[in-house]
Amino acid sequence: MAERPDRPRRDDRPKRDGAPRRDGAPQRDGAPRRDGAPKRDGAPRRDGAPTRDGAARRSGAPQRDGAPRRDGAGYRGPRPAGASRPDRPRRPEGDNDRPRHDDPPIPEHVTGKELDRHARNELRTLAKENADRVAQHLVMAAELIDDDPALAHRHAAAAARRAGRIAVARETYAITAYANGDFALALRELRTYRRISGSNEQLPLMVDCERGLGRPEKALELARSVDRATLTEAARVELAIAMSGARLDLDQTEQALLELEIPQLDPTTAYRYSPALFDSYAVVLAELGREEEADEWARRADVAAAAIAAADGETPADDTIEIVEEEGEAGAAEARQPESEVDVAEGDDAAR
Numbered sequence: 001m002a003e004r005p006d007r008p009r010r011d012d013r014p015k016r017d018g019a020p021r022r023d024g025a026p027q028r029d030g031a032p033r034r035d036g037a038p039k040r041d042g043a044p045r046r047d048g049a050p051t052r053d054g055a056a057r058r059s060g061a062p063q064r065d066g067a068p069r070r071d072g073a074g075y076r077g078p079r080p081a082g083a084s085r086p087d088r089p090r091r092p093e094g095d096n097d098r099p100r101h102d103d104p105p106i107p108e109h110v111t112g113k114e115l116d117r118h119a120r121n122e123l124r125t126l127a128k129e130n131a132d133r134v135a136q137h138l139v140m141a142a143e144l145i146d147d148d149p150a151l152a153h154r155h156a157a158a159a160a161r162r163a164g165r166i167a168v169a170r171e172t173y174a175i176t177a178y179a180n181g182d183f184a185l186a187l188r189e190l191r192t193y194r195r196i197s198g199s200n201e202q203l204p205l206m207v208d209c210e211r212g213l214g215r216p217e218k219a220l221e222l223a224r225s226v227d228r229a230t231l232t233e234a235a236r237v238e239l240a241i242a243m244s245g246a247r248l249d250l251d252q253t254e255q256a257l258l259e260l261e262i263p264q265l266d267p268t269t270a271y272r273y274s275p276a277l278f279d280s281y282a283v284v285l286a287e288l289g290r291e292e293e294a295d296e297w298a299r300r301a302d303v304a305a306a307a308i309a310a311a312d313g314e315t316p317a318d319d320t321i322e323i324v325e326e327e328g329e330a331g332a333a334e335a336r337q338p339e340s341e342v343d344v345a346e347g348d349d350a351a352r
Contacts, residue, residue, distance in 0.1 A: 112135030126253050141176055152178035201235050270307040282298040
C-alpha cells in the first residue's frame, strides 16, 4: 500500500476564503468572538435588519404592532386603532349579583328549614348561604312535583347545580326528571346518587326507568343484580311492583302475578306501600281475566289508602276503616265474615 504523503500541520493549512482561524481570530463577517460577544438581546440581526414589523427585541421595547409587553403594566390597555374586534359592551349595574343560571324564584315563606332533618344534615358540607338556598330549592321541588312537575324539575336542577356532590340533591333531580318522563336523565342521575350514597334504595325507580326506555329485559337484569335482603321492606315492595310491570311489558302475565305474591300482600294491614301493591295486583288479575278478584283487590287498595289517610289525621278519627272478607267461593258472596278494623303500621320497615 502506497504511503500517503505527510499531511501539513493544521497550523500550516491555508485559510478558506479568508475565513478567520479558530485559534482566536475574529469570525466571519467581522462579528466578535462568541466568548466575548454581547447577548442576543438588543443585538442587530445578522443582516442588520430590525425584527419583523419594525418592532424591537422582546427584552425591552413593546411587542409587535406597538402593543405593550405582557409582563408589564397596562397590558390590557386600549386596542390599537383599526382592531377588528369591538370592545365589549359594559354590563348593566348590578349584573354581577345575578345568578349564573336562570334559577326559579323562591317564595318568601319557604326558608329551607322545612326540609327533612336527615336531608338537611347532608348539606352541612356546603357554605351556609349556599346550603340554605339548596334547601329552599329542594323544599320547592317536593311541594310542586305533583301539581307542577316541570317547575319542580327546575328547582331540583338548581339544587343539583349548587350541590352536585350531595346525594339528596342528585336524588331529587332524578325523581323530578322521572316525573317529567325524562327516563334517560333520571337513570343517569340515579346512578350518580347510588355512587355517591352507596345506597340501593332507589333501585326500583332505576328498574322503572329501564322500562320507560323500552328495555324490560335489562330492567329485570338490573333488579336481580342486588340482593333483596339488603333493601328495606318498602324498597322490596316497590321492586316487586317494578318487576311485575317489566313482566307485563314482555307479555309474561303469569310471572307478573307471581312477582307480586310476596308476604307484604296482606289485606288486613295497611302500610304506606299497601295501596300501590294491592292496586298492581288488581291490574294483573284483570289482565288474566279474573275480573271479580281484580275488583276486590282494587277495593282493598282504596280501603288501605283510606286507612292511611285516617292515620295521618286527614279523616275524622272516629271513622272506622274496615275490610270485609268474603267466605267461600265467589258464588257465596252473601255470606260474610265479621268486619274487623284495619291495622295501620306506623313504619314502612316494621317486622311482620
